Amino acid sequence: MRRYWLPVCTSEQLPKPDCDPLRIRLLGERFVAFRDTSGRPGLLEEYCMHRRASLALGRVEDNGIRCLYHGWKFGVDGTIQETPNHCDERFRKRFKAPAFPVREAGGMVWAYIGPADKQPPFQKYEFFDGPAENRLVFRINRPANYLQLFEGGTDSSHVGILHCNLANPGWKTKPEHVPDTSDYASVALAVDDNAPDIEIEHTEYGYHYAAKRTGPRSENGTETNSVRVTAVILPTCRIIPLTRYQFFVFEVPQDDVRTSTYVVAHGPQSFDRKKMRGVLGLDNERLWSEKDCEYRVSEENLFGQRSLEDEYGLVGLKRARAGRREHRCLNGADRRAAQGDAGGSRRRGGSLAASPARVGAPSRGGTGSFRT
Numbered sequence: 001m002r003r004y005w006l007p008v009c010t011s012e013q014l015p016k017p018d019c020d021p022l023r024i025r026l027l028g029e030r031f032v033a034f035r036d037t038s039g040r041p042g043l044l045e046e047y048c049m050h051r052r053a054s055l056a057l058g059r060v061e062d063n064g065i066r067c068l069y070h071g072w073k074f075g076v077d078g079t080i081q082e083t084p085n086h087c088d089e090r091f092r093k094r095f096k097a098p099a100f101p102v103r104e105a106g107g108m109v110w111a112y113i114g115p116a117d118k119q120p121p122f123q124k125y126e127f128f129d130g131p132a133e134n135r136l137v138f139r140i141n142r143p144a145n146y147l148q149l150f151e152g153g154t155d156s157s158h159v160g161i162l163h164c165n166l167a168n169p170g171w172k173t174k175p176e177h178v179p180d181t182s183d184y185a186s187v188a189l190a191v192d193d194n195a196p197d198i199e200i201e202h203t204e205y206g207y208h209y210a211a212k213r214t215g216p217r218s219e220n221g222t223e224t225n226s227v228r229v230t231a232v233i234l235p236t237c238r239i240i241p242l243t244r245y246q247f248f249v250f251e252v253p254q255d256d257v258r259t260s261t262y263v264v265a266h267g268p269q270s271f272d273r274k275k276m277r278g279v280l281g282l283d284n285e286r287l288w289s290e291k292d293c294e295y296r297v298s299e300e301n302l303f304g305q306r307s308l309e310d311e312y313g314l315v316g317l318k319r320a321r322a323g324r325r326e327h328r329c330l331n332g333a334d335r336r337a338a339q340g341d342a343g344g345s346r347r348r349g350g351s352l353a354a355s356p357a358r359v360g361a362p363s364r365g366g367t368g369s370f371r372t
């Protein structure tokens with residue numbers, strides 16, 4: 001993993017020259033990022049090479065970061081610029097602080113923390129180019145293991161269900177499909193088929209797959225298909241297609257149990273950040289803020305689902321009638337009934353972020369099963 005260029009923070013998190021340094025957790029190790037007086041971003045090991053004070057507490061000034069303990073000052077390349085408690089210049093010239101190659105592109109700061117002789121070329125993504133207003137970058141620090149996020153996010157079969165308001169907007173209001181054709185709720189997946197066939201092709205960068213779904217009959221009665229192609233660029237990136245723009249998603253491990261997810265929306269038009277926060281479910285300040293990018297979800301707050309209930313209605317799911325491909329969200333009465341019958345039929349498979357008791361509960365006049 002360390003043999004790749006990895007995102008370490010957004011450009012916004014180092015908003016101006018000499019701003020406060022930022023503590024970084026990456027691959028189980030601790031670093032500090034800062035932007036020097038000339039605007040250059042740098043990444044050093046968090047703990048000062050002198051007596052291990054945290055440089056995240058340091059001061060950024062005069063093109064370097066100064067440790068608050070004995071005032072040693074380091075440049076973005078690790079050069080020791082000053083050692084106030086050690087006057088002999090020859091001393092500091094003998095050493096260098098552990099510093100790592102850093103690039104800034106696409107509204108993100110990237111670093112390489114692998115062996116110097118194995119450093120790969122810096123990669124290029126489409127969103128690096130073009131006007132900055134056609135790109136939005138979000139960082140979401142999540143209490144989850146990297147692989148679960150990477151694998152779960154890559155599996156297409158959750159998309160039309162978990163993200164039904166965005167991806168399959170007619171789902172709740174069957175039989176009439178009411179696609180939302182606004183720029184933000186792009187309808188790349190506005191079909192009823194939630195059990196895609198997946199075809200995978202291996203590539204040099206990892207793989208890409210086509211998720212094939214049956215679409216509605218066209219006016220002349222012929223069958224239509226939805227084919228959604230997703231690129232999976234190992235080890236962190238996937239490119240999610242929508243009709244009007246794309247999401248580039250990077251899952252970057254902080255450690256075994258925490259992951260920084262970077263979501264980049266990029267397209268031919270400019271975006272409204274507030275609206276996009278709504279699309280991504282980041283508009284509840286209690287659960288996520290631009291300030292620290294921490295996603296405050298847990299089992300205790302039901303992963304934010306209950307508080308978002310009014311907005312999304314996605315508290316539980318049921319299949320209304322066996323044999324018919326009809327889905328709808330539980331209304332209040334259904335939900336109460338379902339919660340009162342937690343011992344009923346159980347969830348089969350799937351990875352929905354709702355409790356098993358609700359998801360699999362029997363509904364009026366139907367079975368409790370669904371497919372993924």
Ligand code: FES
Nearest residue numbers: 048050051067070
């Ligand atoms: S610990 Fe940083 S200068 Fe001494």
Ligand SMILES: [Fe+2]
Nearest residue numbers: 153158159163
């Ligand atoms: Fe998803």
